[in-house]
Amino acid sequence: MEQPPQEVFGNWQHAYEEDAHGIAVYRPTANNSGSSQERERLEIHQDGTFSRIIPGRSEVPDVIKGEWEQKKDKLIHVSYESPGLAPQQLEIIESKPDILKVRKL
Structure with missing residues (x-):
């Protein structure tokens, strides 16, 4: 299976105060x-x-x-186990050890 950049993997917490222009910003949960x-x-x-x-x-x-599941180079498709939740596409805008920026499509 193709994989997104290594920096994407981990536990991320939404830093909503940093969101801009439709891009959600996440920081490592430890920070x-x-x-x-x-x-x-x-x-x-x-x-x-x-x-x-x-x-x-x-x-x-x-x-x-x-x-x-990875769909394209920086696009992942998320399907949820809960029956009422629609699948979601996440475009990875930036991924570094200290920041993850995604656009929810």
Whole structure:
């Protein structure tokens, strides 16, 4: 299976204050700014698994599991296990050890 750049893999926390022009910015979870319970997180693994962790109504976040598949050079397709969730395309704009920028298509 083709894989995105190595830097894409890991645990990422949404740095929404850095978002601009339709591009979502994520930082490594270890470098969190603000409470991690208040921010969306992504876990992207080399084995093709994907998790989206979103703040829940209680203190326990909602974990949405899925799988990713590379479609083009910097485009990954995410399908979720939850029946009501539509698949999502993520275009990787930038990936470095300290930042991940994606455009959700």
